[in-house]
Amino acid sequence: TEKGYVIYYKVVIDKPKGSFFGSISDEDPCEYLIRVNTEAQFEFPLVRIKLIQDNVLQIGSNIQGLANLGPDLLVADDKGFLYRISWDGLLHQQLTLSINTLSYTTSLSSDRVFKLHKPDLYAKYIEFSPLLNGIGIIFSDGTSGLIICETSKFEPQQCQCIVIQPSNDEKIWKTHCCVALNAIYQLLAFGSTNGQGLVYYIDELTASLQLAFKIQLSVENFPDLVENLGALCSMKWSPDYRVLCTLWGNGTFAIWTVFGILLHCSHSSEQSINPMEPYGSCRVIEWGPDGYTLWVSSQKSIISPSTATDDDVELPIQNSSQLLLLNFLKSAVINNPHSGSIEHLLLQSEDKVYLYLSGNQQSTNGNNNGLSISVGCDVGWQVIQLPQLYIHNNWPIKFACIDNTGQYLAVAGQHGFVHFSLFTRKWKLFGNAGQERDIRVVGGLLWWQEFIVCGCTSTSENRDEHTSRYEIRLYSRLTNLDNQFSNAARLQSPIICLNIYDDTLIVFSYDLHIMLYGLERKDGKPGR
Numbered sequence: 001t002e003k004g005y006v007i008y009y010k011v012v013i014d015k016p017k018g019s020f021f022g023s024i025s026d027e028d029p030c031e032y033l034i035r036v037n038t039e040a041q042f043e044f045p046l047v048r049i050k051l052i053q054d055n056v057l058q059i060g061s062n063i064q065g066l067a068n069l070g071p072d073l074l075v076a077d078d079k080g081f082l083y084r085i086s087w088d089g090l091l092h093q094q095l096t097l098s099i100n101t102l103s104y105t106t107s108l109s110s111d112r113v114f115k116l117h118k119p120d121l122y123a124k125y126i127e128f129s130p131l132l133n134g135i136g137i138i139f140s141d142g143t144s145g146l147i148i149c150e151t152s153k154f155e156p157q158q159c160q161c162i163v164i165q166p167s168n169d170e171k172i173w174k175t176h177c178c179v180a181l182n183a184i185y186q187l188l189a190f191g192s193t194n195g196q197g198l199v200y201y202i203d204e205l206t207a208s209l210q211l212a213f214k215i216q217l218s219v220e221n222f223p224d225l226v227e228n229l230g231a232l233c234s235m236k237w238s239p240d241y242r243v244l245c246t247l248w249g250n251g252t253f254a255i256w257t258v259f260g261i262l263l264h265c266s267h268s269s270e271q272s273i274n275p276m277e278p279y280g281s282c283r284v285i286e287w288g289p290d291g292y293t294l295w296v297s298s299q300k301s302i303i304s305p306s307t308a309t310d311d312d313v314e315l316p317i318q319n320s321s322q323l324l325l326l327n328f329l330k331s332a333v334i335n336n337p338h339s340g341s342i343e344h345l346l347l348q349s350e351d352k353v354y355l356y357l358s359g360n361q362q363s364t365n366g367n368n369n370g371l372s373i374s375v376g377c378d379v380g381w382q383v384i385q386l387p388q389l390y391i392h393n394n395w396p397i398k399f400a401c402i403d404n405t406g407q408y409l410a411v412a413g414q415h416g417f418v419h420f421s422l423f424t425r426k427w428k429l430f431g432n433a434g435q436e437r438d439i440r441v442v443g444g445l446l447w448w449q450e451f452i453v454c455g456c457t458s459t460s461e462n463r464d465e466h467t468s469r470y471e472i473r474l475y476s477r478l479t480n481l482d483n484q485f486s487n488a489a490r491l492q493s494p495i496i497c498l499n500i501y502d503d504t505l506i507v508f509s510y511d512l513h514i515m516l517y518g519l520e521r522k523d524g525k526p527g528r
Contacts, residue, residue, distance in 0.1 A: 004063055006075060008055040008089060014048040055089040067128040067135065069154070074135065076123040084154075095155065097147075099123060103160045104145070108207035113160075124177075131183030137161070142174035144190055146202075146209065164200065164209050180235035180244065185258055187212065189244060191232030197246055199260065213260045215246065225252065225267050234284075238291030242334055245294060251281030253296065280322060288325075290396050292350045296324040329354060332400040338446050338499045341402050348411075350396040353384045357406045386411060387427050390418050394436075399454075403447035408477060410452050412441035419452060419477055430481045439473070443495025443507070448519055450477050453505065455495030470494050472507065472517070489517065 125138035145163035197215030230249025280300035394413030416436030443455020
């Protein structure tokens with residue numbers, strides 16, 4: 001708070017006895033399920049969430065920012081200190097960082113380390129990234145840097161700050177006001193008071209921060225907007241780090257690719273959900289899970305109703321607050337990059353898949369009796385809704401892929417996966433719900449002939465060991481989805497990504513190993 005208090009709230013989830021049911025009707029997508037033990041109906045429990053004040057801690061100075069370090073909170077104040085406090089409200093005095101005693105450098109490869117002797121300097125914006133193991137920081141004089149530590153404890157004696165080198169460009173030097181960290185691409189995005197966005201990368205050779213590119217709305221596309229943007233006051237990377245949302249002081253927001261290409265601007269001609277209702281002046285932006293949604297808090301000026309008929313009478317204007325939820329689609333190759341079926345377009349949302357089949361795709365029915373139909377001839381986009389019986393417990397969609405014929409689709413959520421035939425318009429789920437919960441697809445999902453290949457972790461409750469097991473699994477679409485018809489290969493570490501070239505499976509894992517597997521059909525157990 002402005003008076004130096006940190007207030008803790010406990011989130012209480014109350015599940016009352018009441019619930020409503022989703023039944024399998026003629027209009028429900030669940031009609032098209034194939035599940036051995038499918039239930040007649042499934043429950044949607046009613047959930048109530050309460051916020052209860054749990055604790056209060058007084059820092060004693062004005063708080064400038066908070067960052068979540070996991071086990072602790074990092075609190076920046078206007079006296080030049082970064083405090084470590086626990087979630088129980090305890091202050092770890094021995095872990096307090098001082099801006100003036102911190103070691104600074106422009107490059108970790110350089111021997112030049114210096115101190116900042118500025119008593120009035122403090123951190124006005126901080127953000128922590130556990131994957132980078134660093135803290136992005138904006139100082140009160142407009143300069144910025146990245147605090148790093150050899151360990152995850154961030155002990156004061158082991159911390160060092162890489163600062164951005166001074167620049168002769170007055171438009172970008174000492175103008176920073178916010179920061180957003182991208183762990184996957186190792187990028188630091190800074191917003192400036194003049195409305196520009198500056199994206200720096202971490203140079204692997206010198207371990208310094210180098211300017212990669214700038215983000216700014218062009219005068220050609222937005223002639224009436226650029227001069228009135230104000231400061232770029234907030235920046236948020238999506239949870240998958242693929243796009244960046246920026247918010248300016250005048251309430252305009254925009255969405256960019258990870259390399260600085262503009263995707264959407266709230267001031268454009270397509271600026272409204274309803275053509276008659278603009279976004280208004282946006283104040284807060286926040287991404288939803290997996291980047292499928294963007295929450296926007298905004299204010300709109302509306303004219304109060306009046307009974308006066310005189311045209312010269314000025315009608316009172318009121319500000320109305322609103323909360324908007326914007327939905328996004330993303331390409332299936334974002335989470336699941338592979339070289340298969342690149343001729344088809346596949347987009348995914350939270351619970352739907354959008355498919356565009358290129359050319360005249362001839363598909364054969366599931367009985368392989370030679371009957372062919374054309375499923376991709378000028379049919380446009382197909383919107384395929386996942387069955388509620390699956391997506392209700394496994395929301396949102398994580399991976400999606402289509403085979404080379406354009407006839408079979410596989411989709412994975414939080415647990416397990418399902419596959420769909422465009423010919424029969426039927427979904428096939430795991431017959432055993434316990435087996436479905438045991439599998440979490442993490443490395444990728446793809447097709448090889450009539451087999452579904454997935455990188456997954458398995459945490460079966462039936463085993464004595466409750467540690468995760470990393471596996472590559474193959475399931476046939478011709479059999480029931482069941483582990484007895486699967487083939488598995490054990491790995492030592494989690495899988496990052498999968499790819500297939502002809503009959504060779506390529507696997508890249510977290511222990512930095514690239515493994516090649518030969519795929520071969522053998523007569524014997526069905527489905528292998």
